[in-house]
Amino acid sequence: MRFKIVPPVPDSPARIETVWKAVPIVPDPEDSCCQRLMADADVPSQDEAKEWLTFCRALKLVEEGPRGYARIRDGYDPAEFPERFRERVYAVPELLAVLADAEEPLSPEVVFDRLRGRVPAWERARTNDWEGTWTRRVERLLEWAVLFGFAERAGDGYRAA
Template structure:
């Protein structure tokens, strides 16, 4: 299963550890988990806390059950997170492949232009007036996460693998 949610990237991967520790070991309701994420990881809003819970699930650091989210006890490093990111976050692997195939750097707009065909039709129909803006932002976030996870770098006004 691939996860579509991509939160705003933090300044450093240290925040992933903070967010991971904010997820309860014993499953709590989604509302309780969001409140805990807000309190323990200083996530400012409930919708952002929910994004983080889902993203941590994509990275294999949380799981969602019938009663809510719980923390996965797991040792991880940047390489492990990067592999989960590519494997379980929708569009990540495709975007990294686009960077790898590029003859130089790609700006976020150039990356989106090359990625655009990957956006599912149902997403285009879901937000017919704004899907391009929504997905351009998602591509930008994916690129920034790729940099944090050492899958890409920022140089000369663009991204490269």
């Protein structure tokens, strides 16, 4: 399973641990988990808390079951995060390939344009601003790729690390 949603990239990878520790060990419904993330991890909004829950699932830090979300006790291994990000977040392998094939740094808009065909048809039909949504998603993916060491910023663009 691949996850599409990623939260805004933090200033430090240590933020991931803060969020992970705020997720309960005993399964709890989404709204309750979001409230905990907002209170205990200083996540600014319920929407962003939902993004963090999804992203933590992608990193194998949180699981979702019939009773809600729960922290995976033995899941926290920062050395595994880059590979989990690449394997479990939608369009990351393709994004990294776009950067690897580029001869010069690429803007998020150019990366999005090269990934346009990867956007599922149902998402294109879901909203009139699917391009804006996906451009913002690509921007976030690029920033996470930088944080995990796959890419680097170069002026106004990004290139493979």
